[in-house]
Amino acid sequence: MKIMDGSENDGSDSKVEKQSAKxxxxxxxxxxxxxxIKQLKEDLAKVQDMNNKLTEDNENMKKAITRIEHKIAASETPQRVPNKFRQITRPTTTLKPNSENCKLQVGNxxxxxxxxxxxxxYYGKALDICKKRxxxxxxxxxxxxxxxxxxxxxKNxxxxxxxxxxxxxxxIDPMTRDVTPTDSFTKWSPGYPSAGIDNEDYTNVYLAVDFNPNNRYQGIRNGVPTRQSNGVLCEILI
Known part of the structure; x- marks a missing residue:
């Protein structure tokens, strides 16, 4: 007759306890x-927020620098006096229709x-071009x-x-859309004038002319005085 003293049960219990502990x-x-992992995700989200904030600050800084550069350029560029106040220097000799400074005559x-x-x-150079003539x-x-x-x-x-x-x-005043001289004729190109606080430096007006007269994306536009164009329209009253 085999006597059970509980030693085998003790061994099994010990294994179960070890497995439970593992x-x-x-x-x-x-x-x-x-x-x-949760903490790392939270840290990553914070870093991404910081990066987004830095990117936004960097863009705002670039815009601010651009505006300052435009204002400096505008302040260095002689401003045209509104037509109703300015005195145009008339030529001392009578102009002929075919002269170099009268390629097109409309009225006087x-x-x-x-x-x-x-x-x-740029606009400052345009002023000099006409002034020299x-x-x-x-x-x-x-x-x-x-x-x-x-x-x-x-044609040219x-x-x-x-x-x-x-x-x-x-x-043009981009904030009010008022043009100077006030009696100027403006046939704006589609999408223009550029107005509002983001375009406050778009004060100068230029003509976009396409070789194709049916191209609708041409006409009068406004931009910053430092914008590079192909040239300038000059005039002399006769």
């Missing part, structure tokens, strides 16, 4: 890893354009002069180009 340790490790105004193939004429930067005073000027510019688009950008003497 399982508990594994569960504890898994829980710790889960907490670590002679127009001529100085056009380059490259886009390298005893002229002022030209205006579009009514629909008749606007159409005549556009047709004249279209340089070879190798299908369109040109030409400075005019018109200015």
């Amino acid at each position: 399982i508990s340790n594994l569960q504890s490790k898994v829980e710790n890893q889960s907490n670590e 105004t002679c127009y001529f354009a100085v056009i380059f193939v490259k886009d390298d004429v 005893n002229a002022s930067v030209g205006l579009t005073r009514d629909e008749e002069s606007y159409n005549a000027i556009v047709n004249y510019l279209r 688009i340089p070879k190798g180009r299908t369109w040109i950008l030409i400075w005019t003497g018109i200015h």
